[in-house]
Amino acid sequence: MSARKLIAGNWKMNGLTASLEELRAMRDAVAGGHLSHVDLLICPPATLVAAAAQTVGDAFPVGGQDCHERQEGAFTGNISAAMLADAGATHVIVGHSERRTLHGETDDIVRAKAEAARAAGLTAVICIGETESERETGQTLDVLGRQLAGSVPDGATADTVIVAYEPVWAIGTGRTPTVDDVAEAHGFMRARLSERFGDAGRAMRLLYGGSVKPGNCATLLAVDNVDGALVGGASLKSADIVAICDGVRTLA
Numbered sequence: 001m002s003a004r005k006l007i008a009g010n011w012k013m014n015g016l017t018a019s020l021e022e023l024r025a026m027r028d029a030v031a032g033g034h035l036s037h038v039d040l041l042i043c044p045p046a047t048l049v050a051a052a053a054q055t056v057g058d059a060f061p062v063g064g065q066d067c068h069e070r071q072e073g074a075f076t077g078n079i080s081a082a083m084l085a086d087a088g089a090t091h092v093i094v095g096h097s098e099r100r101t102l103h104g105e106t107d108d109i110v111r112a113k114a115e116a117a118r119a120a121g122l123t124a125v126i127c128i129g130e131t132e133s134e135r136e137t138g139q140t141l142d143v144l145g146r147q148l149a150g151s152v153p154d155g156a157t158a159d160t161v162i163v164a165y166e167p168v169w170a171i172g173t174g175r176t177p178t179v180d181d182v183a184e185a186h187g188f189m190r191a192r193l194s195e196r197f198g199d200a201g202r203a204m205r206l207l208y209g210g211s212v213k214p215g216n217c218a219t220l221l222a223v224d225n226v227d228g229a230l231v232g233g234a235s236l237k238s239a240d241i242v243a244i245c246d247g248v249r250t251l252a
């Protein structure tokens with residue numbers, strides 16, 4: 001468990017140079033002391049990582065959304081963790097359900113990417129989560145257990161790994177699990193990580209992701225073992241990010 005909530009934004013395939021304006025506004029909100037009760041992380045598309053890191057300076061960290069398992073080589077179109085680090089990133093999302101579904105990424109691949117992130121000095125934000133049919137057939141905890149075992153590398157620590165629980169059916173749909181369902185999933189993840197990693201597993205940050213908005217963030221982030229949020233659509237605008245951070249002010 002971590003006392004300060006982490007609000008992490010995943011911009012997905014959104015953002016042109018004009019979007020740096022939003023990052024400037026977020027930087028100014030942080031610089032004004034307005035967000036001092038939370039930690040903020042924004043993961044723009046790879047094309048903007050260097051400019052984003054320059055724009056926000058040391059106001060808050062910037063991350064990538066994916067990396068290759070290798071640090072260099074003949075892998076046309078891919079980007080390595082070393083390249084993201086070189087561009088100024090400190091974190092990288094790996095195993096997002098959109099990568100798992102649209103790019104066939106398995107737990108083995110996700111684990112290799114998390115290991116590559118660690119080798120490059122980046123914190124990996126490892127995403128897991130069940131599909132709607134898996135939930136409906138009562139397989140949620142089995143799926144989470146399997147993905148945790150397969151995707152989180154041996155030797156993971158709270159500095160090298162953050163785990164994000166993102167139910168696939170809650171992403172971009174406006175639907176969220178009940179507070180009880182989030183509590184069950186996060187309690188299960190905490191137990192599994194503690195069993196495997198001891199104190200490191202108890203300290204690892206667990207984020208909830210899937211339709212987090214200013215109106216529901218306080219409810220979702222008040223749940224036990226929810227140390228922050230991984231926010232998609234509502235992370236694109238500074239006003240929404242500030243509203244989400246405001247929403248969790250009482251939880252700090």
Ligand SMILES: O=C(CO)COP(=O)(O)O
Pocket residue numbers: 010096166170171172173174209210211212230231232233234
């Ligand atoms: O996939 C997500 C973050 O990684 C969640 O996206 P939304 O917040 O748009 O549902």
